[in-house]
Amino acid sequence: MKTATGIIRALNSGVKHLAVKRFTLRYPEEKLEFVGDGYQFDPSTGVGIAGLKGRHMLFHDHCTGCQLCSIACEGVAEAIGMVKVPEEQKQNKKSIMPQIDYGKCVFCGLCVDACPFYALYMTNDYELSSFSKEGLIYTPAQLAVKPYVRQDSSIQITERGATHG
Protein backbone atom coordinates (compact mmCIF):
# COMPACT_ATOMS: atom_id res chain seq x y z
CA MET A 1 0.00 0.00 0.00
CA LYS A 2 2.80 2.34 0.94
CA THR A 3 4.55 1.48 -2.31
CA ALA A 4 1.44 2.25 -4.35
CA THR A 5 0.93 5.69 -2.76
CA GLY A 6 4.62 6.43 -3.22
CA ILE A 7 4.47 5.68 -6.94
CA ILE A 8 1.28 7.70 -7.34
CA ARG A 9 2.88 10.66 -5.59
CA ALA A 10 5.93 10.40 -7.84
CA LEU A 11 3.74 10.30 -10.95
CA ASN A 12 1.66 13.20 -9.67
CA SER A 13 4.79 15.26 -9.14
CA GLY A 14 5.74 14.72 -12.76
CA VAL A 15 2.24 15.29 -14.15
CA LYS A 16 2.02 18.67 -12.39
CA HIS A 17 4.84 19.85 -14.62
CA LEU A 18 2.70 19.49 -17.74
CA ALA A 19 1.11 22.82 -16.83
CA VAL A 20 4.42 24.58 -16.21
CA LYS A 21 5.91 26.81 -18.90
CA ARG A 22 9.09 25.64 -20.52
CA PHE A 23 12.32 26.79 -18.88
CA THR A 24 14.72 26.16 -21.73
CA LEU A 25 15.99 28.80 -24.11
CA ARG A 26 15.50 28.69 -27.91
CA TYR A 27 19.14 29.42 -28.46
CA PRO A 28 19.83 30.93 -31.87
CA GLU A 29 16.68 33.08 -31.75
CA GLU A 30 16.96 34.01 -28.06
CA LYS A 31 20.26 34.78 -26.39
CA LEU A 32 21.07 35.26 -22.73
CA GLU A 33 21.74 38.77 -21.54
CA PHE A 34 25.01 39.47 -19.72
CA VAL A 35 26.03 42.17 -17.32
CA GLY A 36 28.11 44.93 -18.83
CA ASP A 37 30.14 44.94 -22.02
CA GLY A 38 32.45 42.09 -21.12
CA TYR A 39 35.27 41.56 -18.66
CA GLN A 40 37.46 44.62 -18.21
CA PHE A 41 40.32 45.46 -15.90
CA ASP A 42 41.29 48.66 -14.15
CA PRO A 43 45.08 48.70 -13.66
CA SER A 44 44.97 51.67 -11.28
CA THR A 45 43.00 49.77 -8.62
CA GLY A 46 44.03 46.27 -9.69
CA VAL A 47 40.45 44.97 -9.74
CA GLY A 48 38.47 43.74 -12.71
CA ILE A 49 34.98 44.77 -13.78
CA ALA A 50 32.47 41.94 -14.05
CA GLY A 51 31.41 40.81 -17.49
CA LEU A 52 31.48 37.90 -19.87
CA LYS A 53 34.89 36.61 -20.87
CA GLY A 54 34.30 36.39 -24.60
CA ARG A 55 36.20 37.55 -27.66
CA HIS A 56 38.82 40.25 -27.04
CA MET A 57 38.72 43.80 -28.22
CA LEU A 58 41.88 45.74 -28.93
CA PHE A 59 42.10 49.54 -28.85
CA HIS A 60 44.76 50.48 -31.37
CA ASP A 61 45.13 54.01 -30.01
CA HIS A 62 46.11 52.64 -26.56
CA CYS A 63 48.27 49.64 -27.43
CA THR A 64 51.99 50.32 -27.02
CA GLY A 65 53.25 46.94 -28.20
CA CYS A 66 54.73 46.14 -24.77
CA GLN A 67 54.01 42.37 -25.16
CA LEU A 68 52.79 41.98 -21.55
CA CYS A 69 49.62 40.21 -22.76
CA SER A 70 51.74 37.80 -24.79
CA ILE A 71 53.97 37.10 -21.77
CA ALA A 72 50.93 36.53 -19.54
CA CYS A 73 49.59 33.98 -22.03
CA GLU A 74 52.88 32.08 -22.26
CA GLY A 75 52.20 29.78 -19.33
CA VAL A 76 48.50 29.41 -20.06
CA ALA A 77 47.68 28.82 -23.73
CA GLU A 78 50.33 30.51 -25.91
CA ALA A 79 47.49 31.95 -27.95
CA ILE A 80 48.80 35.50 -28.29
CA GLY A 81 51.49 36.38 -30.78
CA MET A 82 52.82 39.84 -31.59
CA VAL A 83 52.58 40.83 -35.27
CA LYS A 84 53.55 43.86 -37.33
CA VAL A 85 50.77 46.26 -38.18
CA PRO A 86 50.96 48.62 -41.17
CA GLU A 87 49.54 51.63 -39.38
CA GLU A 88 51.72 54.03 -37.36
CA GLN A 89 50.64 55.01 -33.87
CA LYS A 90 52.68 57.51 -31.94
CA GLN A 91 52.68 55.46 -28.71
CA ASN A 92 53.55 52.25 -30.57
CA LYS A 93 57.11 52.75 -31.84
CA LYS A 94 57.68 49.15 -32.96
CA SER A 95 54.24 48.89 -34.62
CA ILE A 96 53.51 45.47 -33.11
CA MET A 97 50.15 44.41 -31.72
CA PRO A 98 48.68 41.16 -30.36
CA GLN A 99 47.12 38.59 -32.63
CA ILE A 100 44.97 36.01 -30.86
CA ASP A 101 44.46 32.39 -31.89
CA TYR A 102 41.03 31.33 -30.62
CA GLY A 103 41.83 27.72 -31.33
CA LYS A 104 44.14 27.90 -28.32
CA CYS A 105 42.62 30.60 -26.10
CA VAL A 106 41.00 29.34 -22.89
CA PHE A 107 39.23 32.64 -22.11
CA CYS A 108 40.78 33.04 -18.66
CA GLY A 109 41.29 36.77 -19.11
CA LEU A 110 44.79 36.92 -17.60
CA CYS A 111 45.96 38.95 -20.64
CA VAL A 112 43.38 41.60 -19.79
CA ASP A 113 44.71 41.70 -16.23
CA ALA A 114 48.23 42.15 -17.58
CA CYS A 115 47.51 45.17 -19.81
CA PRO A 116 48.52 48.40 -18.03
CA PHE A 117 47.29 50.76 -20.80
CA TYR A 118 43.51 50.00 -21.00
CA ALA A 119 44.08 48.56 -24.47
CA LEU A 120 42.73 45.00 -24.22
CA TYR A 121 39.21 44.14 -23.04
CA MET A 122 36.87 41.23 -23.50
CA THR A 123 33.45 41.45 -25.11
CA ASN A 124 30.15 39.59 -24.99
CA ASP A 125 30.79 37.86 -28.31
CA TYR A 126 31.16 34.12 -27.82
CA GLU A 127 30.14 32.78 -31.27
CA LEU A 128 33.53 32.18 -32.82
CA SER A 129 33.09 29.14 -35.03
CA SER A 130 35.02 28.80 -38.25
CA PHE A 131 35.45 26.23 -41.01
CA SER A 132 39.24 26.40 -40.89
CA LYS A 133 41.93 26.68 -38.24
CA GLU A 134 43.22 29.87 -39.86
CA GLY A 135 39.82 31.45 -39.55
CA LEU A 136 40.17 31.34 -35.75
CA ILE A 137 43.29 33.50 -35.79
CA TYR A 138 42.14 37.09 -35.25
CA THR A 139 44.46 39.79 -36.51
CA PRO A 140 44.78 43.17 -34.73
CA ALA A 141 42.47 44.70 -37.36
CA GLN A 142 39.77 42.11 -36.66
CA LEU A 143 40.17 42.53 -32.90
CA ALA A 144 39.57 46.27 -33.18
CA VAL A 145 36.00 45.78 -34.42
CA LYS A 146 33.35 46.03 -31.72
CA PRO A 147 31.12 42.97 -32.13
CA TYR A 148 27.42 43.31 -32.79
CA VAL A 149 25.55 41.33 -30.14
CA ARG A 150 21.80 41.10 -29.64
CA GLN A 151 21.32 39.46 -26.25
CA ASP A 152 18.10 40.29 -24.47
CA SER A 153 16.79 37.15 -22.76
CA SER A 154 17.07 36.69 -18.99
CA ILE A 155 15.67 34.35 -16.35
CA GLN A 156 12.22 35.43 -15.10
CA ILE A 157 10.91 33.89 -11.89
CA THR A 158 7.17 34.02 -11.24
CA GLU A 159 4.73 32.15 -9.02
CA ARG A 160 4.29 29.50 -11.67
CA GLY A 161 7.94 28.80 -12.23
CA ALA A 162 10.98 30.12 -14.03
CA THR A 163 11.18 30.95 -17.73
CA HIS A 164 13.55 32.68 -20.07
CA GLY A 165 12.03 35.85 -21.43
Add this chain to the structure above:
Amino acid sequence: MITTATTDTPTATTAAAPPAPAAAAAASAAPELPPGLALQKVDERIMTLNVGPQHPGSGHMRIIVQIDGDHIVACDPDPGYVHRGEEKMAEYRNYITNIPHLERPVIHDSCNILYPYVLGVEELLGIETPERAKYVRVIAAELNRCIYTMYWLAIYGIFLGHSTMFMWPAGDRELLIDLMEKMTGARVTHAHFVPGGVRNDLPPNFEDVCLRQVNYFEKRIKEYADIFYDNPILISRTRETGVLSRQDAIRLGTTGSVLRASGVDYDVRKKEPYDVYDELDVNTNVMTAGDSYARSRVPWLDMMESCNIIRSALEKIPKSGSVRVKLKPNPKGGNDTVYKRVESGRGALGCYIVSDGKPEPYRVKMSVGSFRNLIALPYLLKGEKLGNMPAVYWSLNYWPVEADR
Protein backbone atom coordinates in the same frame (compact mmCIF):
# COMPACT_ATOMS: atom_id res chain seq x y z
CA MET B 1 40.95 -12.86 -5.80
CA ILE B 2 39.51 -16.26 -6.62
CA THR B 3 41.93 -17.13 -9.40
CA THR B 4 45.47 -18.06 -8.50
CA ALA B 5 48.47 -16.90 -10.41
CA THR B 6 51.12 -19.48 -11.30
CA THR B 7 54.43 -18.70 -12.89
CA ASP B 8 55.27 -21.03 -15.75
CA THR B 9 58.43 -19.32 -16.92
CA PRO B 10 61.23 -21.84 -17.49
CA THR B 11 64.01 -21.57 -14.97
CA ALA B 12 67.65 -21.06 -15.88
CA THR B 13 68.61 -24.65 -15.06
CA THR B 14 66.14 -26.19 -17.51
CA ALA B 15 67.20 -23.77 -20.21
CA ALA B 16 70.88 -24.68 -19.72
CA ALA B 17 70.26 -28.46 -19.68
CA PRO B 18 71.11 -30.42 -22.85
CA PRO B 19 68.09 -30.85 -25.12
CA ALA B 20 66.74 -34.28 -24.25
CA PRO B 21 63.70 -35.57 -26.18
CA ALA B 22 61.59 -35.63 -23.00
CA ALA B 23 62.50 -32.03 -22.10
CA ALA B 24 61.70 -30.85 -25.63
CA ALA B 25 58.27 -32.44 -25.43
CA ALA B 26 57.62 -30.73 -22.08
CA ALA B 27 58.68 -27.36 -23.47
CA SER B 28 56.28 -27.68 -26.40
CA ALA B 29 53.41 -28.51 -24.03
CA ALA B 30 53.94 -25.44 -21.83
CA PRO B 31 54.34 -22.33 -23.98
CA GLU B 32 57.43 -20.27 -23.33
CA LEU B 33 56.55 -16.92 -21.88
CA PRO B 34 58.67 -13.80 -21.94
CA PRO B 35 60.08 -12.91 -18.53
CA GLY B 36 57.69 -11.02 -16.32
CA LEU B 37 54.51 -12.55 -17.74
CA ALA B 38 52.53 -15.16 -15.88
CA LEU B 39 49.67 -17.47 -16.75
CA GLN B 40 46.54 -17.18 -14.73
CA LYS B 41 44.34 -20.14 -13.98
CA VAL B 42 40.76 -19.24 -14.61
CA ASP B 43 37.84 -20.67 -12.77
CA GLU B 44 35.17 -22.08 -15.03
CA ARG B 45 32.38 -20.28 -13.22
CA ILE B 46 34.04 -16.90 -12.97
CA MET B 47 33.81 -14.42 -15.82
CA THR B 48 35.88 -11.24 -16.01
CA LEU B 49 34.02 -8.22 -17.30
CA ASN B 50 35.56 -4.90 -18.25
CA VAL B 51 33.19 -2.03 -17.55
CA GLY B 52 34.70 0.90 -19.36
CA PRO B 53 36.79 2.84 -20.15
CA GLN B 54 34.51 3.93 -22.96
CA HIS B 55 31.30 2.96 -21.23
CA PRO B 56 29.19 6.07 -20.71
CA GLY B 57 28.40 4.88 -17.21
CA SER B 58 31.90 4.35 -15.92
CA GLY B 59 33.15 7.70 -17.14
CA HIS B 60 36.72 7.44 -18.49
CA MET B 61 37.72 4.70 -16.10
CA ARG B 62 37.58 0.94 -16.08
CA ILE B 63 36.11 -1.29 -13.45
CA ILE B 64 37.33 -4.87 -13.85
CA VAL B 65 34.56 -6.96 -12.38
CA GLN B 66 34.67 -10.71 -11.80
CA ILE B 67 31.23 -12.21 -11.71
CA ASP B 68 29.83 -15.55 -10.74
CA GLY B 69 26.47 -15.63 -12.48
CA ASP B 70 24.96 -12.33 -11.44
CA HIS B 71 27.02 -11.82 -8.29
CA ILE B 72 30.22 -9.86 -8.10
CA VAL B 73 33.03 -11.83 -6.45
CA ALA B 74 35.83 -9.31 -6.95
CA CYS B 75 36.23 -5.86 -8.37
CA ASP B 76 39.28 -3.88 -9.35
CA PRO B 77 38.83 -0.19 -10.18
CA ASP B 78 41.36 0.97 -12.75
CA PRO B 79 41.61 4.76 -12.93
CA GLY B 80 44.22 6.74 -14.82
CA TYR B 81 42.77 7.14 -18.31
CA VAL B 82 42.47 10.91 -18.02
CA HIS B 83 45.72 11.65 -16.24
CA ARG B 84 46.90 15.09 -17.36
CA GLY B 85 49.92 15.68 -15.16
CA GLU B 86 48.47 18.78 -13.54
CA GLU B 87 50.84 18.52 -10.58
CA LYS B 88 53.91 18.34 -12.79
CA MET B 89 52.66 21.16 -15.00
CA ALA B 90 52.30 23.34 -11.92
CA GLU B 91 56.06 23.16 -11.34
CA TYR B 92 56.79 25.01 -14.59
CA ARG B 93 54.34 27.90 -14.21
CA ASN B 94 54.31 30.76 -11.78
CA TYR B 95 51.77 31.17 -9.01
CA ILE B 96 49.31 33.16 -11.13
CA THR B 97 49.50 31.27 -14.43
CA ASN B 98 48.86 28.04 -12.53
CA ILE B 99 45.29 29.15 -11.93
CA PRO B 100 43.64 28.39 -15.32
CA HIS B 101 44.99 24.84 -15.58
CA LEU B 102 44.67 23.75 -11.94
CA GLU B 103 40.89 24.14 -12.11
CA ARG B 104 40.58 21.86 -15.16
CA PRO B 105 40.15 18.54 -13.28
CA VAL B 106 36.64 19.47 -12.15
CA ILE B 107 35.26 22.13 -14.41
CA HIS B 108 31.88 22.16 -12.64
CA ASP B 109 33.50 22.70 -9.26
CA SER B 110 36.37 24.87 -10.40
CA CYS B 111 36.16 27.38 -7.54
CA ASN B 112 36.45 24.67 -4.90
CA ILE B 113 39.37 22.86 -6.51
CA LEU B 114 41.26 26.14 -6.72
CA TYR B 115 40.41 27.16 -3.17
CA PRO B 116 43.14 25.28 -1.22
CA TYR B 117 45.80 26.32 -3.75
CA VAL B 118 44.84 29.97 -3.43
CA LEU B 119 44.72 29.79 0.37
CA GLY B 120 48.13 28.11 0.40
CA VAL B 121 49.74 30.66 -1.91
CA GLU B 122 48.32 33.47 0.22
CA GLU B 123 50.04 32.01 3.26
CA LEU B 124 53.29 31.50 1.35
CA LEU B 125 53.37 35.06 0.05
CA GLY B 126 52.02 36.53 3.29
CA ILE B 127 48.99 38.25 1.76
CA GLU B 128 46.07 39.48 3.85
CA THR B 129 42.81 39.06 1.94
CA PRO B 130 40.13 41.78 2.21
CA GLU B 131 36.99 40.86 4.14
CA ARG B 132 34.64 41.40 1.22
CA ALA B 133 36.69 39.10 -1.02
CA LYS B 134 36.37 36.31 1.55
CA TYR B 135 32.59 36.56 1.44
CA VAL B 136 32.56 36.65 -2.36
CA ARG B 137 34.69 33.52 -2.36
CA VAL B 138 32.36 31.70 0.00
CA ILE B 139 29.35 32.56 -2.15
CA ALA B 140 31.15 31.40 -5.31
CA ALA B 141 32.32 28.19 -3.63
CA GLU B 142 28.84 27.30 -2.37
CA LEU B 143 27.26 28.03 -5.76
CA ASN B 144 29.88 25.82 -7.37
CA ARG B 145 29.21 23.02 -4.90
CA CYS B 146 25.53 23.09 -5.83
CA ILE B 147 26.34 23.15 -9.57
CA TYR B 148 28.59 20.12 -9.19
CA THR B 149 26.09 18.22 -7.05
CA MET B 150 23.27 18.88 -9.52
CA TYR B 151 25.38 17.47 -12.33
CA TRP B 152 26.27 14.46 -10.21
CA LEU B 153 22.61 13.98 -9.32
CA ALA B 154 21.57 14.15 -12.98
CA ILE B 155 24.00 11.36 -13.82
CA TYR B 156 22.90 9.34 -10.79
CA GLY B 157 19.34 9.61 -12.09
CA ILE B 158 20.23 8.36 -15.55
CA PHE B 159 22.34 5.55 -14.04
CA LEU B 160 19.25 4.25 -12.31
CA GLY B 161 17.14 4.65 -15.46
CA HIS B 162 15.24 7.66 -14.11
CA SER B 163 15.16 10.02 -17.10
CA THR B 164 13.20 12.74 -15.31
CA MET B 165 15.90 12.97 -12.71
CA PHE B 166 18.37 13.58 -15.50
CA MET B 167 16.36 16.42 -17.05
CA TRP B 168 15.33 18.30 -13.93
CA PRO B 169 18.73 18.82 -12.27
CA ALA B 170 20.34 19.55 -15.63
CA GLY B 171 17.75 22.28 -16.16
CA ASP B 172 17.70 23.73 -12.66
CA ARG B 173 21.47 23.89 -12.67
CA GLU B 174 21.07 26.68 -15.21
CA LEU B 175 19.77 29.02 -12.48
CA LEU B 176 23.09 28.83 -10.65
CA ILE B 177 25.24 28.74 -13.77
CA ASP B 178 23.57 32.01 -14.78
CA LEU B 179 24.62 33.49 -11.44
CA MET B 180 28.20 32.30 -11.86
CA GLU B 181 28.22 33.74 -15.37
CA LYS B 182 27.15 37.14 -14.09
CA MET B 183 29.66 36.95 -11.26
CA THR B 184 32.77 35.60 -12.98
CA GLY B 185 32.14 35.87 -16.71
CA ALA B 186 32.26 32.17 -17.55
CA ARG B 187 29.81 29.30 -17.26
CA VAL B 188 32.48 26.77 -16.26
CA THR B 189 36.22 27.16 -15.55
CA HIS B 190 35.81 30.59 -14.01
CA ALA B 191 39.46 31.32 -13.08
CA HIS B 192 37.94 33.64 -10.50
CA PHE B 193 40.01 33.07 -7.36
CA VAL B 194 43.47 34.56 -7.21
CA PRO B 195 45.93 34.88 -4.31
CA GLY B 196 44.78 38.02 -2.54
CA GLY B 197 41.08 37.89 -3.32
CA VAL B 198 38.98 37.47 -6.44
CA ARG B 199 39.41 38.79 -9.96
CA ASN B 200 36.46 41.16 -10.06
CA ASP B 201 33.86 42.63 -7.77
CA LEU B 202 30.22 41.53 -7.81
CA PRO B 203 28.19 43.11 -10.63
CA PRO B 204 25.63 45.76 -9.64
CA ASN B 205 22.35 44.43 -8.25
CA PHE B 206 23.83 40.95 -7.87
CA GLU B 207 22.63 40.40 -4.30
CA ASP B 208 18.95 40.67 -5.26
CA VAL B 209 19.26 38.45 -8.32
CA CYS B 210 21.26 35.89 -6.36
CA LEU B 211 18.75 35.79 -3.51
CA ARG B 212 15.81 35.40 -5.88
CA GLN B 213 17.37 32.62 -7.92
CA VAL B 214 18.77 30.74 -4.92
CA ASN B 215 15.37 30.81 -3.20
CA TYR B 216 13.70 29.45 -6.31
CA PHE B 217 16.45 26.86 -6.68
CA GLU B 218 15.85 25.63 -3.14
CA LYS B 219 12.12 25.38 -3.80
CA ARG B 220 12.86 23.32 -6.90
CA ILE B 221 15.23 20.85 -5.24
CA LYS B 222 12.67 20.24 -2.49
CA GLU B 223 10.36 18.95 -5.24
CA TYR B 224 12.84 16.17 -5.93
CA ALA B 225 11.67 14.41 -2.77
CA ASP B 226 8.43 13.11 -4.28
CA ILE B 227 9.78 12.00 -7.62
CA PHE B 228 13.17 10.66 -6.57
CA TYR B 229 14.09 10.40 -2.91
CA ASP B 230 10.75 9.15 -1.56
CA ASN B 231 10.09 7.09 -4.68
CA PRO B 232 9.68 3.42 -3.65
CA ILE B 233 11.36 2.26 -6.86
CA LEU B 234 14.53 4.20 -6.06
CA ILE B 235 14.46 3.09 -2.44
CA SER B 236 14.15 -0.57 -3.40
CA ARG B 237 17.17 -0.24 -5.68
CA THR B 238 19.48 1.68 -3.39
CA ARG B 239 18.58 0.82 0.17
CA GLU B 240 20.87 -1.77 1.77
CA THR B 241 23.10 -1.99 -1.28
CA GLY B 242 26.77 -1.32 -0.77
CA VAL B 243 26.65 -0.81 2.98
CA LEU B 244 29.71 0.91 4.42
CA SER B 245 29.85 0.74 8.19
CA ARG B 246 31.09 3.58 10.35
CA GLN B 247 34.33 1.77 11.27
CA ASP B 248 35.07 0.84 7.66
CA ALA B 249 34.39 4.36 6.46
CA ILE B 250 36.96 5.72 8.89
CA ARG B 251 39.45 2.92 8.26
CA LEU B 252 39.31 3.23 4.47
CA GLY B 253 39.85 6.97 4.72
CA THR B 254 36.72 8.02 2.87
CA THR B 255 35.66 11.62 3.02
CA GLY B 256 32.86 14.04 2.29
CA SER B 257 29.32 12.84 1.77
CA VAL B 258 30.38 9.18 1.88
CA LEU B 259 31.76 9.64 5.37
CA ARG B 260 28.73 11.62 6.54
CA ALA B 261 26.35 9.00 5.15
CA SER B 262 28.07 6.41 7.34
CA GLY B 263 27.40 8.38 10.50
CA VAL B 264 30.62 10.37 10.97
CA ASP B 265 29.95 14.05 11.50
CA TYR B 266 32.94 15.49 9.67
CA ASP B 267 32.99 18.54 7.47
CA VAL B 268 36.08 20.69 6.92
CA ARG B 269 33.91 23.81 6.79
CA LYS B 270 32.82 23.09 10.34
CA LYS B 271 35.86 21.44 11.91
CA GLU B 272 38.65 23.59 10.40
CA PRO B 273 36.86 26.71 9.15
CA TYR B 274 38.67 28.65 6.44
CA ASP B 275 37.96 32.19 5.22
CA VAL B 276 34.69 33.29 6.83
CA TYR B 277 33.02 29.93 7.45
CA ASP B 278 33.48 30.42 11.21
CA GLU B 279 31.23 33.49 11.06
CA LEU B 280 28.53 31.65 9.12
CA ASP B 281 26.28 28.98 10.52
CA VAL B 282 27.28 25.65 8.94
CA ASN B 283 25.19 22.60 9.74
CA THR B 284 26.15 19.16 8.53
CA ASN B 285 23.77 16.43 7.44
CA VAL B 286 24.59 13.03 8.85
CA MET B 287 22.88 9.72 8.09
CA THR B 288 23.74 6.47 9.80
CA ALA B 289 22.66 3.82 7.29
CA GLY B 290 25.79 3.96 5.13
CA ASP B 291 24.06 2.46 2.09
CA SER B 292 23.73 3.86 -1.42
CA TYR B 293 20.49 5.60 -0.51
CA ALA B 294 22.11 7.52 2.35
CA ARG B 295 25.08 8.39 0.17
CA SER B 296 22.80 9.79 -2.52
CA ARG B 297 20.62 11.69 -0.06
CA VAL B 298 23.36 13.48 1.88
CA PRO B 299 24.55 15.64 -1.09
CA TRP B 300 20.93 16.65 -1.71
CA LEU B 301 20.56 17.78 1.89
CA ASP B 302 23.94 19.52 1.63
CA MET B 303 22.63 21.59 -1.27
CA MET B 304 19.86 22.99 0.95
CA GLU B 305 22.51 23.77 3.54
CA SER B 306 24.53 25.55 0.87
CA CYS B 307 21.49 27.70 0.06
CA ASN B 308 21.31 28.71 3.74
CA ILE B 309 25.01 29.58 3.75
CA ILE B 310 24.64 31.70 0.60
CA ARG B 311 21.71 33.59 2.14
CA SER B 312 23.53 34.34 5.38
CA ALA B 313 26.68 35.31 3.47
CA LEU B 314 24.64 37.73 1.35
CA GLU B 315 23.32 39.29 4.56
CA LYS B 316 26.69 39.66 6.24
CA ILE B 317 28.82 40.71 3.26
CA PRO B 318 30.42 44.16 3.70
CA LYS B 319 28.70 46.57 1.31
CA SER B 320 31.89 48.18 0.07
CA GLY B 321 35.60 47.61 0.11
CA SER B 322 38.30 46.18 -2.09
CA VAL B 323 38.15 42.59 -3.31
CA ARG B 324 41.72 42.15 -4.45
CA VAL B 325 45.16 42.98 -3.13
CA LYS B 326 47.59 44.30 -5.70
CA LEU B 327 50.43 41.85 -6.21
CA LYS B 328 53.83 42.18 -7.78
CA PRO B 329 53.93 40.76 -11.34
CA ASN B 330 55.99 37.66 -10.50
CA PRO B 331 55.55 36.96 -6.79
CA LYS B 332 58.12 34.74 -5.04
CA GLY B 333 57.58 32.61 -1.97
CA GLY B 334 60.20 31.85 0.65
CA ASN B 335 61.64 28.44 1.53
CA ASP B 336 58.45 27.16 3.02
CA THR B 337 55.81 24.44 2.79
CA VAL B 338 52.12 24.86 3.33
CA TYR B 339 49.13 22.54 3.43
CA LYS B 340 45.57 23.82 3.16
CA ARG B 341 42.34 21.92 3.14
CA VAL B 342 38.81 22.80 2.09
CA GLU B 343 35.53 20.95 1.68
CA SER B 344 34.72 20.42 -1.99
CA GLY B 345 31.67 18.82 -3.52
CA ARG B 346 33.37 15.44 -3.19
CA GLY B 347 34.91 15.76 0.23
CA ALA B 348 38.05 17.15 1.79
CA LEU B 349 40.39 18.58 -0.83
CA GLY B 350 43.92 19.36 0.25
CA CYS B 351 46.74 21.15 -1.48
CA TYR B 352 50.37 20.86 -0.42
CA ILE B 353 52.72 23.48 -1.85
CA VAL B 354 56.50 23.50 -1.49
CA SER B 355 58.29 26.69 -2.38
CA ASP B 356 62.04 27.13 -2.84
CA GLY B 357 62.18 30.89 -3.30
CA LYS B 358 61.53 30.91 -7.03
CA PRO B 359 58.50 32.35 -8.86
CA GLU B 360 57.38 28.78 -9.61
CA PRO B 361 56.35 26.35 -6.87
CA TYR B 362 58.77 23.47 -6.26
CA ARG B 363 55.93 21.00 -5.85
CA VAL B 364 52.14 21.13 -5.84
CA LYS B 365 50.36 18.04 -4.57
CA MET B 366 46.60 17.78 -4.51
CA SER B 367 44.83 15.29 -2.29
CA VAL B 368 41.36 14.87 -3.74
CA GLY B 369 38.17 13.38 -2.34
CA SER B 370 37.35 11.35 -5.45
CA PHE B 371 40.41 9.14 -5.21
CA ARG B 372 39.96 8.54 -1.51
CA ASN B 373 36.34 7.49 -1.98
CA LEU B 374 37.18 5.17 -4.86
CA ILE B 375 39.22 2.98 -2.51
CA ALA B 376 35.98 1.86 -0.89
CA LEU B 377 34.53 0.48 -4.15
CA PRO B 378 36.00 -3.10 -4.06
CA TYR B 379 34.75 -3.56 -0.50
CA LEU B 380 31.27 -2.30 -1.30
CA LEU B 381 30.76 -4.30 -4.50
CA LYS B 382 31.76 -7.70 -3.11
CA GLY B 383 28.67 -9.90 -3.02
CA GLU B 384 26.44 -7.37 -4.76
CA LYS B 385 24.50 -8.10 -7.92
CA LEU B 386 25.95 -6.71 -11.14
CA GLY B 387 22.82 -4.64 -11.70
CA ASN B 388 23.50 -2.74 -8.49
CA MET B 389 26.96 -1.71 -9.62
CA PRO B 390 25.99 1.71 -11.08
CA ALA B 391 23.96 2.57 -8.00
CA VAL B 392 26.90 1.83 -5.70
CA TYR B 393 29.64 3.20 -7.94
CA TRP B 394 28.18 6.63 -8.61
CA SER B 395 26.92 7.05 -5.05
CA LEU B 396 30.58 7.31 -4.01
CA ASN B 397 30.58 10.87 -5.37
CA TYR B 398 33.46 10.06 -7.63
CA TRP B 399 34.75 12.20 -10.47
CA PRO B 400 37.24 10.31 -12.69
CA VAL B 401 39.13 13.33 -13.98
CA GLU B 402 39.73 14.69 -10.51
CA ALA B 403 41.00 11.33 -9.25
CA ASP B 404 43.56 11.13 -12.07
CA ARG B 405 44.51 14.82 -12.03
